[in-house]
Amino acid sequence: MENVAKGKTCRQISTYSNKGAASHAADGNTDGNYTKGSCSHTAGDDPSGVNPWWEVDLGGTYPVHDITVWARDGRTGKIGTYWNDRLYPFTITVDNKTCVSVTSPPQTGTHNSVTCSSVMYGRVVRLTLERTDQTLTLNLCEFQVFGLVCPEGFYGPNCSSPCGVNCEGGCDRTSGHCTRCKEGLWGPELCHQNCSAHCAGPTCQRDDGNCEVCHEGSYGPNCSSRCDQNCEGGCDKTGGRCTRCKPGFSGPHVCHGICPAKCTGDTCQRATGDCNGCKRGFFGSKCTCNANCEGGCNSTNGHCTACPNGQYGKFCNMSCSSGCGQCDQDSGNCTACKDNLIFPDCTVCVDKYYKQTASACVPCPGTCDNNTPCNKTTGHCDECPPGKKGNMCNEACDGGQYGPSRCSLSCGQCEDGQQGHPVTGQCPLCEPGFYPPLCHAILPTLSFVLWKKGT
Ligand SMILES: [Ca+2]
Numbered sequence: 230m231e232n233v234a235k236g237k238t239c240r241q242i243s244t245y246s247n248k249g250a251a252s253h254a255a256d257g258n259t260d261g262n263y264t265k266g267s268c269s270h271t272a273g274d275d276p277s278g279v280n281p282w283w284e285v286d287l288g289g290t291y292p293v294h295d296i297t298v299w300a301r302d303g304r305t306g307k308i309g310t311y312w313n314d315r316l317y318p319f320t321i322t323v324d325n326k327t328c329v330s331v332t333s334p335p336q337t338g339t340h341n342s343v344t345c346s347s348v349m350y351g352r353v354v355r356l357t358l359e360r361t362d363q364t365l366t367l368n369l370c371e372f373q374v375f376g377l378v379c380p381e382g383f384y385g386p387n388c389s390s391p392c393g394v395n396c397e398g399g400c401d402r403t404s405g406h407c408t409r410c411k412e413g414l415w416g417p418e419l420c421h422q423n424c425s426a427h428c429a430g431p432t433c434q435r436d437d438g439n440c441e442v443c444h445e446g447s448y449g450p451n452c453s454s455r456c457d458q459n460c461e462g463g464c465d466k467t468g469g470r471c472t473r474c475k476p477g478f479s480g481p482h483v484c485h486g487i488c489p490a491k492c493t494g495d496t497c498q499r500a501t502g503d504c505n506g507c508k509r510g511f512f513g514s515k516c517t518c519n520a521n522c523e524g525g526c527n528s529t530n531g532h533c534t535a536c537p538n539g540q541y542g543k544f545c546n547m548s549c550s551s552g553c554g555q556c557d558q559d560s561g562n563c564t565a566c567k568d569n570l571i572f573p574d575c576t577v578c579v580d581k582y583y584k585q586t587a588s589a590c591v592p593c594p595g596t597c598d599n600n601t602p603c604n605k606t607t608g609h610c611d612e613c614p615p616g617k618k619g620n621m622c623n624e625a626c627d628g629g630q631y632g633p634s635r636c637s638l639s640c641g642q643c644e645d646g647q648q649g650h651p652v653t654g655q656c657p658l659c660e661p662g663f664y665p666p667l668c669h670a671i672l673p674t675l676s677f678v679l680w681k682k683g684t
Pocket of ligand 1: 253254255256257258259260267268370371
């Protein structure tokens with residue numbers, strides 16, 4: 230038989246001193262010498278008049294039957310004389326139901342074995358001193374409760390019921406609840422549930438069946454949720470946080486961030502998504518280049534490796550002067566001109582071209598007199614060849630006018646209103662009274678002279 234009170238939680242109505250603590254009456258030591266510190270001692274005259282009591286909480290329901298109490302020894306200063314009036318008469322209850330009342334001490338000896346009238350199932354066993362003298366205190370040097378112990382595998386009042394087949398290590402002597410569950414089973418009482426097949430190990434938590442450990446790639450109480458596809462090395466059993474991110478992904482939880490394309494090693498920092506380093510030709514935490522760059526940038530300072538035509542500067546964010554086809558990437562000086570501009574300034578058009586816009590030279594629209602260039606800014610001619618007029622000499626003479634200096638001469642009277650030749654002023658035929666070749670109303674000789682002057 231086993232003393233189930235030993236070491237359990239004890240209480241008493243009051244405590245005389247630390248030496249008389251309630252726990253001393255269930256410390257496994259039956260020594261009755263109070264000075265040795267293994268006896269309990271209440272504080273004495275309780276003003277409420279309640280009888281002194283001491284109790285032990287067995288921590289669970291036990292079948293209580295046999296109890297042994299140990300009185301204090303050394304009443305007269307000698308061992309073998311007892312303080313029986315500080316213990317007797319007493320009543321013992323089990324969960325407030327009377328187990329036994331004892332009126333007198335044994336004839337000899339310090340201890341007294343008593344029995345409940347029947348096996349009593351209960352948890353709290355209390356001894357009360359039924360005193361007649363209100364000044365008496367309670368001394369108890371040991372209180373032993375002998376429960377009914379069944380052989381492993383059985384339970385019940387007579388230990389005749391076998392524990393459930395799912396139990397391991399026997400079962401509770403009263404309830405029959407398993408001490409432990411067999412591998413792969415759970416259940417707070419009889420272990421009749423199977424652990425989830427998703428669990429990594431054969432065991433799960435006794436009370437709720439939650440897996441102890443999940444297979445890599447799954448999480449959740451029953452390991453029935455799949456880790457995110459971007460996780461590497463599985464994920465946290467509780468929240469599903471990725472253990473690591475797969476290459477190319479980032480993110481504090483499930484790695485849904487995509488690493489910048491130009492990170493070295495196709496990896497980036499999990500928390501920020503910043504690259505750990507850049508591939509050649511890229512720059513910065515995200516390994517990009519200024520959008521103006523052509524052909525990448527310096528990995529150290531981000532300066533463009535090359536600029537597109539027409540741009541210059543460290544970041545190619547400045548425009549070459551309008552006439553440049555290309556300019557020096559550092560200085561911005563023109564290295565080639567746009568079409569038909571004169572190098573190196575690229576501001577003036579070549580001959581016979583003029584600036585239709587700030588940067589585009591176009592051919593002069595007309596032909597100037599003696600094939601001279603037009604003005605390179607306006608496109609105008611100084612002088613037009615005979616028969617042409619307008620600023621750019623690209624218009625024919627009006628009817629009736631001809632000759633140089635922008636059609637400065639008037640034609641004669643051609644027959645039937647025909648027009649004179651715009652260059653020579655000559656008519657095919659003249660009206661009567663007018664004389665060829667210019668059909669003026671003067672003598673042919675003079676007319677000829679005038680005609681010659683006009684050519
Ligand atoms: Ca003791």
